[in-house]
Amino acid sequence: MFWRRLGRNLLTAGPALAAAVCVAVGADHHAAAVRDLWLATALPLLVTAVGWRAWTAPEEGQADALRLRRLSRRIALRVTTVLATAASVGLPLWLATRGVLAHDVGVAAVWSALLAPVPVLVETVLWLFAPSGLRWAVRSGRLLEETQALAARVHQVRPLVFDPARGRYGRPVPRRFTPARGEFGEPCTARPNRGRIRLVRGRHDLGWVDEQWIGSAAVSWTGTALALSYAPGRTLELPLGPDAPPPTPSAPLPAVPVELIWLREHRDQRTEVRILLLDAVGRRLLTMSALGMRDTEVARVAQAAGLSYSCYELRLPADEPAWRSLPARLFPRRFRHVQLP
Known part of the structure; x- marks a missing residue:
């Protein structure tokens, strides 16, 4: 050749x-x-x-x-x-x-x-x-190529079917997708489970950081706001109800989230689970750890908060830096992106 x-x-x-x-x-x-x-x-x-x-x-x-x-x-x-x-x-x-x-x-x-x-x-x-349409087509085609190359490189178990109509420049079809219902549900909460954290860590005894996470972390719908608790006494509330005010420069997020992503990444023997909030054009507004939480419970919270829900499970190379990884391209960060511990 x-x-x-x-x-x-x-x-x-x-x-x-x-x-x-x-x-x-x-x-x-x-x-x-x-x-x-x-x-x-x-x-x-x-x-x-x-x-x-x-x-x-x-x-x-x-x-x-x-x-x-x-x-x-x-x-x-x-x-x-x-x-x-x-x-x-x-x-x-x-x-x-x-x-x-x-x-x-x-x-x-x-x-x-x-x-x-x-x-x-x-x-x-x-x-x-x-033209913006031509530049969008170029980026979408590049994402399609990278998705196919990744699937071949890491021997992805589930085939990644690329959908150019999803997200900012297209992304694979999620393993599970639930559209927004257009209405708000009753208050509900998703919390980390001790057994699931033990399974991820590979040991029975958990450290002080994990114990603190179990006692404080939660993703909740209060009936008027999406509450993200990530540390003792630290909660970020995002008003999403019908009476929620429009975003302002002092608001926690620069735009109203419309989709919640459950993202599970496998890198060799390490697994990381995160929750992403996206705006209307697929840009990432917020990233939060979902260690120990059940995807079904988080999906129920998303539905109650009037958000669409997508579940992704990706196998990624262990030697690839985070800023060049496929998730960083599928879910590009918006200006003033919020990173919760």
């Missing part, structure tokens, strides 16, 4: 790169110093550029918008590569020789070096001003 791609790259990039090589070798072929200097500077760049994936078209089977985005980026990288190659050939030649030709080559090399980043920068800026 590599040699086949290398052959295609040579056919595509050959004329531009060969021209740059001819300028260096043919301008002063008898100067050994120029030849040695070129071999030390330009040759590594040439070898790298020829084997670069930017010289090939994006693979088939991708989302149309994502393939267009990658094609435009690769075209910009091709132009940048040619300019950088010309600079790497011309600058050593200019410094090692004298004469009118060397001066002209040096001027061209300097301009090539200065202009090399321009194609990539211009391409990036143009995509910033692309």
